[in-house]
Each structure stands twice: as structure tokens, then as C-alpha cells.
Amino acid sequence: MTRKHQLSFMTHAALILLVVLLAFPVYYALVTSTLSFREAYQYPPKMLPGGEFWHNIQDAWIRARFGRLFFNSVFISLVVAAVKIVLSLLAAFAYTHFRFRGAGFLFALSMITQMLPLPVRILPTYELMADFGWINSYYALTVPFFASTTGILLFRQFFLTVPRELSDAARVDGAGPLRYFWQILVPLSRTNIAALFVIEFIFMWSQYLWPLIVTNTADMRVVQIGLKMLIASEQIAPEWNVIMAGTVIAMVPPLVVLVALRKSFAQGIAMQSEK
Amino acid sequence: MIEERFPGHPILPYLLILPSLAVIFVFLIVPFAQSVWGSFYVTSFFGDTRVFVGLSNYLDLFKSPDYLHSVAVTLFFSAFVVLVGLSASLGIALLLNQKISGLGIYQIALVWTYSISPAVAGVIWALLFAPATGLIPWLVKLVNPGYTLNWMTNGALALFVVSLAATWKMLGYNIVFFLAGLQNIPDELTDAARVDGAGPWLAFRHITFPMLSPTTTFLLFMNMLYAFFQVFGLIDIMTQGGPGNATNLLVYNLYRDAFIHLDSGRANAQSVIIFIVIAVAAMLQLRAATRKAAYAR
Numbered sequence: 001m002t003r004k005h006q007l008s009f010m011t012h013a014a015l016i017l018l019v020v021l022l023a024f025p026v027y028y029a030l031v032t033s034t035l036s037f038r039e040a041y042q043y044p045p046k047m048l049p050g051g052e053f054w055h056n057i058q059d060a061w062i063r064a065r066f067g068r069l070f071f072n073s074v075f076i077s078l079v080v081a082a083v084k085i086v087l088s089l090l091a092a093f094a095y096t097h098f099r100f101r102g103a104g105f106l107f108a109l110s111m112i113t114q115m116l117p118l119p120v121r122i123l124p125t126y127e128l129m130a131d132f133g134w135i136n137s138y139y140a141l142t143v144p145f146f147a148s149t150t151g152i153l154l155f156r157q158f159f160l161t162v163p164r165e166l167s168d169a170a171r172v173d174g175a176g177p178l179r180y181f182w183q184i185l186v187p188l189s190r191t192n193i194a195a196l197f198v199i200e201f202i203f204m205w206s207q208y209l210w211p212l213i214v215t216n217t218a219d220m221r222v223v224q225i226g227l228k229m230l231i232a233s234e235q236i237a238p239e240w241n242v243i244m245a246g247t248v249i250a251m252v253p254p255l256v257v258l259v260a261l262r263k264s265f266a267q268g269i270a271m272q273s274e275k
Numbered sequence: 276m277i278e279e280r281f282p283g284h285p286i287l288p289y290l291l292i293l294p295s296l297a298v299i300f301v302f303l304i305v306p307f308a309q310s311v312w313g314s315f316y317v318t319s320f321f322g323d324t325r326v327f328v329g330l331s332n333y334l335d336l337f338k339s340p341d342y343l344h345s346v347a348v349t350l351f352f353s354a355f356v357v358l359v360g361l362s363a364s365l366g367i368a369l370l371l372n373q374k375i376s377g378l379g380i381y382q383i384a385l386v387w388t389y390s391i392s393p394a395v396a397g398v399i400w401a402l403l404f405a406p407a408t409g410l411i412p413w414l415v416k417l418v419n420p421g422y423t424l425n426w427m428t429n430g431a432l433a434l435f436v437v438s439l440a441a442t443w444k445m446l447g448y449n450i451v452f453f454l455a456g457l458q459n460i461p462d463e464l465t466d467a468a469r470v471d472g473a474g475p476w477l478a479f480r481h482i483t484f485p486m487l488s489p490t491t492t493f494l495l496f497m498n499m500l501y502a503f504f505q506v507f508g509l510i511d512i513m514t515q516g517g518p519g520n521a522t523n524l525l526v527y528n529l530y531r532d533a534f535i536h537l538d539s540g541r542a543n544a545q546s547v548i549i550f551i552v553i554a555v556a557a558m559l560q561l562r563a564a565t566r567k568a569a570y571a572r
Contacts, residue, residue, distance in 0.1 A: 007373075008373070008375055011370055011373050011375055012375065012377075014370055015367075015370055015371070015375075015381050018367055018370075018385070019381065019384045019385060022385060022388060022443070022446060022447075023384070023388075025399045025400065025403055025443065026388075026391075026399065028399075028402070028403065028410060029398075029399045029402060032402060041408055043413065044413070045410050045413060087294050087295045087298070088295070090291045090292070090294065090295070091291060091292045091294075091295040091296075093291055094287075094288040094289075094291035094292045095288075095292070097279075097280040097281055097288075098279060098280070098281065098284065098287065098288035099278075099279045100285070100288040100289065103288070106292060106296065109296065109299065109304075110292070110295055110296065110299060112299065112303070112304070113299055113303060114500075114557070115550070115553055115554055115557050116303045116304070116307050116550070117500065117504050117553075118504070119503075119504050119526050119529055119546060119549055120307060120310060120546045120547070120549055120550040120553070121303065121306035121307040121309070121310050121546060122310075122529065122530075122533055122542070122546060123309075123310065123313065123533050123539055123542050123543055123546070124305075124306035124307075124309035124310055124313065124543075125302060125306040126533075126534075127309075128301075128302070128305075128306060143298070143302070144298075144302040146294075146295075146298040147295050147298040147299045147302075147303070148295075152295070164278065164280065167280040167281065168280075171280075171281065176281075177280075177281040177284055177287060178287075180281075202389065202390050202392075205392060206392035206393060206394070206505070206508070208392070208393065208394050208507055208508030208511065209504075209507040209508065209526075209530065212511070213530075213534055224392055224394040224395075224508055227394055227395065227398055227512060228394070228511065228512055231398070231401075231512065237408075238405070240402055240405070243398060243402070244398075244399075244402065247395055247398050247399065250392065250394075250395050251390070251391060251395055254390035254391075254392070255387060255390045257390070258386075258387060258389060258390040259383070259387065262383060262386070266382070266451070266455075269451050269452060269455045270455040270458065270459070272455075
């Protein structure tokens with residue numbers, strides 16, 4: 001074996017070890033979700049799956065009303081991701097294709113989103129929801145999330161690389177800016193749209209604090225809070241098998257989105273880090 | 276400077292940015308201004324009277340041992356998440372960047388953890404460390420039969436476990452960005468250094484790492500935001516700030532003062548303090564990013 005081969009062998013060995021190490025906690029959670037209550041407490045701990053998976057899923061589904069929570073989480077994640085994409089496309093179009101008074105200042109204002117995460121404005125935002133009568137509604141769970149710094153930056157970066165000839169040609173052919181936007185620019189942005197969808201879907205699916213404070217009935221809760229209810233409902237010993245079944249339910253949708261759109265996601269990230 | 280691509284539409288750009296700006300104004304800027312304003316007041320428990328108290332909410336916070344403890348916990352936690360998380364993921368990204376076969380498979384095998392939410396990470400690590408019955412306490416007992424590992428009574432251990440869980444959850448995200456950054460560095464640069472006799476470490480220190488700094492500063496900032504805020508679900512599921520106040524991060528303390536103790540003046544003051552920390556970090560990040568970007572060209 002040449003030195004180069006040895007090196008690449010060691011790299012592979014190290015990477016495989018790391019993959020296994022990183023994935024192990026999730027593997028263990030998956031195994032636990034397939035055990036019976038008694039098996040989950042056996043020594044030595046079981047490392048291979050048992051046969052109770054569907055039973056545990058059913059238990060979790062019924063106990064924490066996961067059906068409803070699942071719908072809520074999917075719904076708000078889809079709505080927020082979609083609206084964020086549309087609003088950021090529009091804003092990025094304005095900032096890259098037009099010169100207008102105050103553009104610099106307004107752009108800086110859109111960038112401020114990142115510096116004002118929920119905790120720095122939590123009480124007044126909550127009070128605003130109360131004033132609007134939005135507590136415990138889908139409005140509260142979605143509308144305050146509609147602005148996206150990431151999205152505006154991502155699309156702005158991309159629009160700046162689109163050759164000027166395209167918009168000039170469109171103009172010569174008599175197409176107005178909006179027609180050019182919808183028929184040329186948006187279809188060209190497919191990859192970035194998919195990448196932003198992945199980011200925003202996962203972001204919204206993971207929300208915990210805001211859904212916790214603006215909802216107060218079981219049927220408006222989201223999956224993440226459902227996990228907490230599953231743990232808190234235990235009285236004596238935690239039923240880890242059922243809790244892990246709930247965890248599996250909470251992991252699947254964002255994972256499916258990420259895996260299905262992984263190519264676009266990787267390209268979008270690569271684009272974002274090309275400054 | 277942006278070139279005008281569609282002249283003769285004076286109103287249109289404003290209409291295009293209006294929806295985004297309206298959301299930012301109504302749900303972000305105005306509430307934040309109210310946080311600042313409210314931090315100078317004390318509201319009675321029933322919310323019927325409001326008294327201007329100047330800076331006394333802030334002074335009370337800095338005199339409170341509990342709050343200062345929460346600051347210390349947050350410092351440890353975020354330093355852990357940022358330093359351990361970024362060095363580990365940079366190491367893994369460097370391995371991935373070795374022109375190896377099967378890169379795509381490794382990428383998927385490492386990146387998928389990005390989709391895990393902080394709350395889910397919390398549940399899984401709570402399972403691994405479950406006192407008396409979990410896998411890791413069991414392993415510890417095998418090695419050292421006299422010792423019982425229980426993070427629900429051991430504050431230092433609890434802080435370590437939540438830090439570990441939070442760091443683990445961010446690895447996928449960090450690796451994606453580091454790898455993208457590494458792949459943007461032209462091979463000629465590191466090759467030239469090698470030809471000049473620089474070993475891998477020197478080439479890394481003087482070429483790869485400086486060229487990577489826009490990515491690194493970006494990730495520093497994002498990880499800090501994550502460690503400050505997004506881990507709320509992880510803490511709420513794993514420890515609720517305990518045992519004692521051992522894992523009582525600032526964001527958790529803020530939640531308790533705002534929605535459990537209903538002390539709005541104190542909560543608003545905490546919001547403003549957190550904002551100041553982020554604003555300083557954001558400015559440092561921006562400065563580093565613009566300086567390095569000019570350097571990289």
C-alpha cells in the first residue's frame with residue numbers, strides 16, 4: 001500500500017467511526033421505540049430492535065393526540081415556509097433590480113430581523129397577540145414569522161448573478177418587471193427556493209417557545225410540545241418506548257424534506273457561503 | 276451599486292418590499308421598542324398600575340445572585356456549544372474535504388442531523404442519561420460499580436449533559452457550512468503552499484483557516500444565537516433549568532419571569548440586556564466579515 005492509499009484508508013476509517021458515533025443516539029432512540037415497556041428497562045440495555053414499534057406509535061398517537069398536533073405542525077411549517085419564500089423573492093427583486101430612495105436604509109432594516117429574535121421582544125409580542133385576539137390561533141403561530149433575512153439575502157445573492165441581458169431582452173420584448181419576475185426570474189430561482197424551503201420548514205417545525213406561550217388548548221399544540229406532554233404525563237417510571245415513538249414521529253417530516261431536497265439544499269448553502 | 280434594470284417604475288419597488296417591512300415593523304420593531312420602554316416600568320401583579328422606575332429593573336437584576344448565576348451558566352453553555360461544536364465540525368469538514376470517494380454518501384450520513392429539533396435532541400439525550408436506567412449511567416456503573424451517575428441531582432453534570440446534547444444537534448448544520456466554505460477555496464492556493472514546502476498544518480494555519488474566516492464568523496454568530504435562544508425547548512424538556520438553577524439559561528430565566536412570575540418590568544429588562552449582547556456580537560461579526568471578504572479577494 002502506498003502512503004496515499006494508507007492516508008485515504010485512515011480518512012475513511014475515521015469518517016465511518018464519526019458517522020456511527022453521531023448517529024448512535026438516534027439509533028438508540030429508534031431501538032427503544034420498538035421495545036415493550038419491560039424490555040426498555042432490561043439489563044443489559046437492548047441494542048437490537050424489538051417488535052412493538054407500531055404498538056408504541058399507536059400509544060403515543062392516542063395519548064398525546066399526535067394526529068392533531070402533527071397536522072398543526074405540518075400546516076404552520078408549510079404556510080410559514082411558503083409565505084417567507086414569496087415575501088423574500090419580492091423584496092430581493094426590489095433590492096436588486098431598482099434604484100429607489102431609501103433603498104440602503106430599508107435594506108438594513110430588513111436585515112435587522114436577525115438581531116431581534118423572539119426573546120428580545122417576547123412580552124410585547126405576546127401582548128400584541130392578545131390585543132389582536134390571536135391567542136390560541138393559527139394567526140399567532142404563523143404571521144409573526146413571515147419575514148426572513150436568510151431568504152432576502154439568499155435571493156439577492158442569486159439575482160445579482162443573473163445576467164443583465166435577460167432583463168434587457170425581456171424589456172425589449174415589452175415585458176414589464178412583474179412579468180419578467182414571474183416568468184423568468186422565479187423559475188430560474190428553483191434551486192434557491194427549494195433550499196430556502198428546507199431551511200424554513202425545519203426552522204418552523206422546531207419552534208417550541210412561541211407555540212408554548214401563544215397556545216393554551218390541546219388541539220392547538222404542536223408536535224414539539226406534544227413530546228413534553230408525553231414525558232410529563234408519566235407518573236412513575238417514564239415509558240421510554242412510547243416517548244421514543246413520539247420522538248420518531250417528530251423526526252420524520254423534517255428529515256423527509258431534507259433528504260428529498262438535499263441537492264438543492266447543498267447548492268443553496270454553497271451559494272450562500274460564496275460572498 | 277445596483278443597476279436600474281426597469282426604469283420608470285417609481286412606486287413598484289416600495290410595493291415589493293412593503294409586505295416584508297410591514298411584518299418586521301409590526302411584529303419585530305414595535306414590540307422591541309415596547310420591550311425597551313417597558314423595562315423602565317414596574318407593573319403591579321394584576322397589571323392595573325404602572326410606575327416609572329428608571330433603571331431600577333436593571334440594577335435589581337445585576338444585584339440578584341440568581342441572575343448573575345444565570346449569566347455564568349449561559350456563558351459556560353454558549354462557550355461550550357460554540358468552541359466544541361465549531362472545532363469538531365471543522366475537523367470533520369476537513370476530513371470530508373480530502374478528495375475521498377463516496378463524499379456524497381458521507382455528506383448525507385452527517386448532514387441529516389440538521390433536521391433534528393432541539394426538543395427532540397433533548398428527549399434523546401435524556402433517554403441516554405436517564406438516571407439509574409439509562410445506557411450511560413449503566414456503562415458508568417460497569418466501569419465503576421460504586422458510583423451512581425445522576426444528572427438530575429448533580430448540577431455540574433446536568434449542565435455538561437445539556438451542553439453536549441445542544442452541541443451534538445448543531446454538528447450537521449456546522450459541517451454543511453464548513454464544507455461549503457472549504458470547497459470554495461481554490462486548490463491552487465494550498466497546492467502552491469505545499470510546493471513551497473509548507474506541511475499540512477502550516478498550510479491550514481496560514482491559508483485554509485484565514486480563507487475560511489467569513490464562514491467561521493458567520494457560524495460563530497449563528498451558533499451563539501442558537502445557544503442563547505433556540506435551545507429553549509431542549510432545556511424545557513430536559514431540566515427546566517434545574518437541578519437547583521444549574522441549567523437556568525438566560526432565555527429560560529426570562530421565560531420564567533415573563534410567563535410564570537409575571538414580572539413584566541424585570542422580563543423586559545432581561546430582553547434588552549440580551550439584545551445588547553447580540554447587537555455587539557452582530558457588529559463584531561459584520562466587521563470581521565467585511566474585513567475578511569476584502570482580504571479574500
